[in-house]
Amino acid sequence: MTRGAVVEFRNVSRHYGAVVAVAGCDLRVEAGEFFTLLGPSGSGKTTLLNMLAGFIEPSGGAILIDGVDVTSIPTEKRNIGMVFQNYSLFPHMNVGQNVAFPLKMRRAEKATVRKRVDAALELVGLGAFRDRMPNQLSGGQRQRVAIARAIVFEPKVLLMDEPLGALDLKLRERMQMEIRQYRDQIGCTVIYVTHDQGEALTLSDRIVIMNEGRPVQIGDPEAIYDRPATRFAAEFIGETNILSLLPKPDAGWWIEELGAPFAGSVPAASGRGALLSVRPEKIMRADAVGAGPAVRFDAVVAEIVFSGDIHRYTARCAGGKTVSFKEHRTGRGDALKPGDKVALAFRLEAAVPLPES
Incomplete structure (x- = not known):
């Protein structure tokens, strides 16, 4: 059974003078969920985490854990574990003492301390390292000790910065x-x-992309990646090609960068044009796209980047702009070279319309 707690941010803000670090944020994290705050430096993600931990007081709004308002409750009474980037281990204590520290601060009985420390160390694979000092451990081992210390008192919420x-x-x-x-x-x-997009996609049940103190998009990893809601979200997580969709008299819609028509659906509000996001892996050689509606265009290979299992190409299109596309290496010697002319295509459903802003 899930021991986790529901966490809610209700119109939470944090100001530093005239600087707005977090602006009226509303978020709900379900019990037992792995929820990632993803964004660039200064986006407000760590500020939100520190307010939840009780290290920073919100300028406004409320923070609830399982329906209880903890906004004014001290850190030590929130039943929250915390793992930092720099481990924050006590150098004068051995591994067992470091892990036991939160329990001793809570005045747990000696037998309980021993039992829970043993269980936490076994969980992170360090059962045989109880008597080692932090300076005798590798970076990965020190991080495992930090995780064991954060979970040893069985918190309902674990924060990882x-x-x-x-x-x-x-x-x-x-x-x-x-x-x-x-x-x-x-x-x-x-x-x-984290600010690492790959890490967020790998770990999370849900992700919130933060920018300038506000949530930009919330969803599961596949939805966030496949259906970005804004240009910022599309460009921040993974790679993408941002294309300009313009109305062309008597010819429907036209993709400016590609010099190619677009027969897909266009948002009703975009009478002046729109933007499209197309991931590089969705663009392929035209003879591989198969039957069905697709955008087809000609290009000339300008640059190749070798990345082990894939080639990442930059190609110049008839419209004068460049696009990026990827191909897995097949071992058949069919890689493109700079200067090669190539017919490319992507299926209509691979193009995600975005707001112009």
Whole structure:
């Protein structure tokens, strides 16, 4: 059974003089959910996390945990675990003492402390490391200790602020999978802060994209990626081609950058034109697009980037602009070269209309 709590931000704001860090934010995180706050530096995501933790007082609004207003409740009484990027381990304490610290602060009985510390260390795979000092551990091991310390008192809510930012790529990828496993086993609500789009897509049940102190879009990872609601969302998460859709007299709609017609549906409010988002992996050679409605156009390969399993191409189109597209390497020697002419296409459903702003 889920032990996590429902977390709500109701019209929460935070001002620093004339600077608005968070502006009237309304969010609801369900019990047991892995919910990620994603956005660039200064978007308000860490400010929201710190207000939930009780480190910062909101300028307005209310924060609720399981329906209880905790806005004015001290941090230590909120039953929240916290994991930081820099681990924040006590260097003079061994692993077991570090993990036991929250329980001792809560005056737990010695037998309870021993039992819960053992369980937390076993969960993160460090049962044999109880007597090691932090300076004897690798970065990944120190982060596991920090996670064990954050969950040892069985919090209803676990907050994680860029917890993998100090790790190298391979270790970060491995820790992503481990964090999901920990959450599944302890059943708490996880609210996770990152600016790493791939990390957010991998870990989350739902994502909120933040910009300038406000939520831009909320949804599950596939919806956020496949159906961005704004240009900011489309460009921030993953790669995309932003194309201009213009009305052409007696010819319907026209994609300016491609010099090609567009026969798909266009938002009713866009009489002056619209924007389209098309992911690079949705653009392919025209003979591979198959039957059905599609946008077809000619281009000349301008640049190739080798990325191991894929080639990422930049191609110049008849309209004078460039688009990006990707192809998986087949090993058949059919990679394109700079200067090659190529017929490209994408299916109509791959083009996502966006507001002009």
